[in-house]
Amino acid sequence: MQPAVEVSENALTERQKDVLDAALTLLVEAGDTLTMTSVARRASCSKESLYKWFGDRDGLLTATVQWQAAKVRGVPVDPEAFSLTSLTSGLERFASDWLRVLSGTISVALNRVAVGHAGSDKHDLGAIVLENGPFAMARRLKPLLQLGRDTGLMSFDDTDEAFRTFFGLVVRDVQIRLLLGDRFELTEAAINRDARRATQQFLALYGVHTKAADDGH
Amino acid sequence: MQPAVEVSENALTERQKDVLDAALTLLVEAGDTLTMTSVARRASCSKESLYKWFGDRDGLLTATVQWQAAKVRGVPVDPEAFSLTSLTSGLERFASDWLRVLSGTISVALNRVAVGHAGSDKHDLGAIVLENGPFAMARRLKPLLQLGRDTGLMSFDDTDEAFRTFFGLVVRDVQIRLLLGDRFELTEAAINRDARRATQQFLALYGVHTKAADDGH
DNA sequence: GCCGTACCGTACCGTACGTTACGGCAGGGT
DNA sequence: ACCCTGCCGTAACGTACGGTACGGTACGGC
Structure with a gap:
């Protein structure tokens, strides 16, 4: 066979x-x-x-x-004419895209089966989802973060640590609640609001302040 | 029957x-x-x-x-002699406890089956884990947050939003990676370091600064 | 001594589902 | 016209497992 x-x-x-x-x-x-x-x-x-x-x-x-x-590939960032504005909008766009995918029914279903099969598989769905989920996100975001650091807009030692903090600020408890079956209202407006908030918080932590960035709730 | x-x-x-x-x-x-x-x-x-x-x-x-x-009940906070020090240590202790539970084999296994059964259950394991996981954490942490706000050490409008930000800063991608089967080194030292970092970041975002709290990586 | 209760161990039943096998049909090459 | 390939539909097989039934044992009450 x-x-x-x-x-x-x-x-x-x-x-x-x-x-x-x-x-x-x-x-x-x-x-x-x-x-x-x-x-x-x-x-x-x-x-x-x-x-x-x-x-x-x-x-x-x-x-x-x-x-x-x-099917979920694409959307890299353009390293042209870089500024605080483009960094901010890049982070916001990334965050809102991510939240939209994450809260979609397909993503939830796929993560459910992958979590269910994790570890005890010959093909290991968990590793595949991990590779195409969080890890792919990290690979896509890190260039933007490093560009921000190289242009002096942000400051951090470890790119991976910075990414994981951004992850936390964006996703928070949304994914685990969805996976556990919590009925969740995640409107387009809420996604955009969360993306802005996460970006502002991230810049407040890692941005180089010329003027103090206030919180945005 | x-x-x-x-x-x-x-x-x-x-x-x-x-x-x-x-x-x-x-x-x-x-x-x-x-x-x-x-x-x-x-x-x-x-x-x-x-x-x-x-x-x-x-x-x-x-x-x-x-x-x-x-079996995982307990550990409330004491509202006596409250200060920035006790707020900080309370948050750190909470964060490290949480990370320890979260990364334990029992928690991972329980969350796995609950995610697998979410939604399509008569008893709905998802709801039970949700109730005894994230929601219970929120109930346990919120008094501390409100005490911090009432004593003028922190500032925020929505306690729930503040909690969810703390959640994100503490958990980050740890839980989803563990659930998806990522082999994860989470030593005692790493847990304590993460708890300190998350607490510092949280205070940087929501704390009322007398002196600028620096990041701690 | 006798009964009722609670439990262990095991054999058994029914069924759902993964997997395989087979018959039939359509199209393309020769 | 004939065969071969690829596919559909369906029937059949094997098995694992949820759920049930039943015999056997220990124990406490009377």
């Missing part, structure tokens, strides 16, 4: 992408209780094809998580 | 407590894959007793979570 689609093998046919999208919506609806039969029915494909393409249930889940992760 | 032990019925015999402790260790070892049979074998009791005492598998999990929650 062939080991089916390898993780490194990213050649997905359109048909397979459709199947993974169906699996995603089922994951949102039913969580980890989705069955191979339900995926096959929803995607109008045979279970035989599922097993041929993805090996087993775990492989299907892994491919689904990776398929979603592949 | 009787509805077995009600949630409000907290009268647990010693035998039942032993069983719940066995279930706890199994939860740490095997996560949500623990079976009724494995609990019975580990606790040297019959499955019949499990079902008589706890109704069904969900009831056993619920009782286990509540049993653990009941």
Whole structure:
């Protein structure tokens, strides 16, 4: 028996992408209780094809998580004409984007199954989500932070520490509450307000003050 | 058939407590894959007793979570002879205690199963963990925060917002990374260092400065 | 001594679901 | 026209596990 689609093998046919999208919506609806039969029915494909393409249930889940992760790329920052204003707006934009993704039903569902399977997996969904979640965020934000430090707008020793503080100020208890099933009103206005507040707090802690930045609540 | 032990019925015999402790260790070892049979074998009791005492598998999990929650009570703060020093040490002590609990294997295991079951439960483990986790922390910390404000050491409009900021500064990405299975070195020294840093940052944001509090990394 | 209660150990049942196997159909190459 | 490949739909298999039933033992009350 062939080991089916390898993780490194990213050649997905359109048909397979459709199947993974169906699996995603089922994951949102039913969580980890989705069955191979339900995926096959929803995607109008045979279970035989599922097993041929993805090996087993775990492989299907892994491919689904990776398929979603592949869709959330992009949005780097431009290191042109840098100022306190562009640093601030960059941080705010980053924070609001992040909160929007984080509070989305797909992100919540994916993190749920990854947390449930963490550690005891052959493919280890937890590591995949970790890699495409917090770690990817760190990689995307750090250039902006270092640019801010190099231009003398911020001051910190350890970029990673600074990132993790920003993480805390942005996410706070939102993610864990959502994962635990707390019904959460997170309107567009609230997201933007939180992004501004987190940015102001972050600059108050790490920014080089010419004039004292006041708190913004 | 009787509805077995009600949630409000907290009268647990010693035998039942032993069983719940066995279930706890199994939860740490095997996560949500623990079976009724494995609990019975580990606790040297019959499955019949499990079902008589706890109704069904969900009831056993619920009782286990509540049993653990009941063990983590206490440590209120004393509103005597209050000063910046006692506020600082109170916040630090709270933060380090919290990080210690959060990073413990039991907490991680419990949060894992609760996240896995969130929303689609009759007993809703998510709500229970939420209630005994973040919400209980908020209830325990808020008196200290308000005391700090009333004595003019801190300034903020919304106690809940202040708490959530403290939450973010303390927990940062630690919890989600642990839940996703990231191997994490969290030594006693690191915990104390993080607690100090979070406290200093929190006071820098919300404290009333007589002398500028510097960051502490 | 006899009964009732509480419990252990284990065998058993029903079912859900992962996984496999098979029959049928459509399209493309020869 | 024939075959081969890829896929759908469905039936079937195997098993793990939640839940139940039952026999056996210890103990306290009478």
